[in-house]
Amino acid sequence: MxxxxxxxxxxxxxxxxxxxxxxxxxxxxxxxxxxxxxxxxxxxxxxxxxxxxxxxxxxxxxxxxxxxxxxxxxxxxxxxxxxxxxxxxxxxxxxxxxxxxxxxxxxxxxxxxxxxxxxxxxxxxxxxxxxxxxxxxxxxxxxxxxxxxxxxxxxxxxxxxxxxxxxxxxxxxxxxxxxxxxxxxxxxxxxxxxxxRGREADTPNHLVQRVRDHIDRNLGDPDLSPERIARAHGISARYLHRMFEGEGTTIGRLIRQRRLEECGRELARRSRTAPTVSAVAQRWGFVSPAHFSRAFRAAYGVSPREWRDRCAGRPEAGLPLSTG
Known part of the structure; x- marks a missing residue:
């Protein structure tokens, strides 16, 4: 207790x-x-x-x-x-x-x-x-x-x-x-x-969820795009974008956000043989290491290497990083 x-x-x-x-x-x-x-x-x-x-x-x-x-x-x-x-x-x-x-x-x-x-x-x-x-x-x-x-x-x-x-x-x-x-x-x-709740699989709410699941399953594909996602679900790219207007984001931002989250999680994981930053970025669909570093810093305020080093040095896995 x-x-x-x-x-x-x-x-x-x-x-x-x-x-x-x-x-x-x-x-x-x-x-x-x-x-x-x-x-x-x-x-x-x-x-x-x-x-x-x-x-x-x-x-x-x-x-x-x-x-x-x-x-x-x-x-x-x-x-x-x-x-x-x-x-x-x-x-x-x-x-x-x-x-x-x-x-x-x-x-x-x-x-x-x-x-x-x-x-x-x-x-x-x-x-x-x-x-x-x-x-x-x-x-x-x-x-x-x-x-x-x-x-x-x-x-x-x-x-x-x-x-x-x-x-x-x-x-x-x-x-x-x-x-x-x-x-x-x-x-x-x-x-x-x-x-x-009577939700059918083809209602807008469920379609949004299916798209989110599809994105999560395909984050490592560098060619993942709104057009390919729309084709995979039998809808137009215009309808796909319209569905996400009420989600407070766009398809492109959602893909980038989910990739950054997975990269951040992997870089924070303790391991004797930690992968390189470029390997993590590539695994989650980033083609350009420079673009990944800029996007990561914009999202988390530090570079991917700084993030990994700080997480590796924290005393307890899973606790928030010190801002002091």
Whole structure:
């Protein structure tokens, strides 16, 4: 358990930022109150599943692209709101979360969560590879509040609540079986939610998601372009550009952004035989090393080599880099 109880008032915000980033994923945490901040995190492991209970004062947490690129791991998370309320924003959607609601969020993409008053939440984190749900199905449920008054959510809520309070102390064989049950339940939840929302594969929202998935699968192709993406999905380049007008970006910017994120993540990874900067750039679709360096510096404020050196020297993998 990590708690601010024994931390001097002046140091509590910094302590809480580090505690949250170490326990969950690297995030920026901004307390909302004026008085001394109070919070605690209790975490247990259940095989490959991590179960954490967070009880804290009002705050806002943000998972930014820069923090994502520094993370060696990026699990899928399911939150169970036990008390208080929250507002989750991810993938352009805004979810108002009340007591008893569930939310799914993918830590490989930016998100923010606002907690306007003191709250308690259970956070279940599991590796993306354990879920059989497609990227499109997963993206369709992120940024939405899942009610638990009836349907599958009503079945899932008591199980998750009980598991959160008794996750530790199980023999390895039992822990593995329980973790497997949770994965199956989450897969079912994603499937049911996707079906209940009635989203057809050819609706604009799903087409945007399919395009995003296509881009992620083909980032290493230097010839990836809006025209080729449009042809692969049977639409015109003009319609493709129009679809992304509401996404706050363009296809070209999205491709460059995703390539830079993957390059940043690979350069930050600790390894005895670290690849060269030019090799990383080429692997993620950058033809010109000079163009890659300029684009990387514009996005992250340092050169690729400086980024790699700073990440290699930080004391704890996955923690935000010092700006001092």
């Amino acid at each position: 990590l708690t601010t109880a024994d931390v001097p008032d002046r140091d509590r915000t910094a302590f809480w930022n580090e505690a949250v980033s170490r326990t969950l994923v690297p995030m920026e945490v901004s307390p909302r109150g004026d008085g001394p901040f109070d919070g605690r995190i209790v975490t247990d492991r259940l095989a490959y599943l991590q179960v954490s209970t967070v009880e804290a004062d009002a705050q806002r947490v943000s998972r930014t692209r820069a923090l994502i690129s520094r993370s060696s791991q990026a699990p899928v998370a399911v939150g169970v709101q036990r008390s208080g309320t929250a507002t989750l924003v991810q993938d352009g959607r805004r979810a108002e979360v009340g007591e008893g609601d569930l939310v799914v969020y993918d830590t490989t993409r930016p998100y923010s969560i606002d907690y306007p008053q003191r709250f308690t939440t259970h956070v279940f984190q599991l590796p993306r590879r354990t879920l059989s749900a497609s990227d499109t199905a997963l993206r369709s449920v992120t940024g939405n509040a899942i009610r638990t008054g009836d349907g599958f959510g009503a079945i899932l809520l008591p199980f998750l609540t009980t598991l959160a309070s008794s996750a530790d102390g199980h023999p390895p064989a039992v822990a593995n079986r329980l973790a497997g049950m949770v994965v199956e339940l989450f897969d079912t939840l994603i499937t049911e939610e996707t079906r209940s």
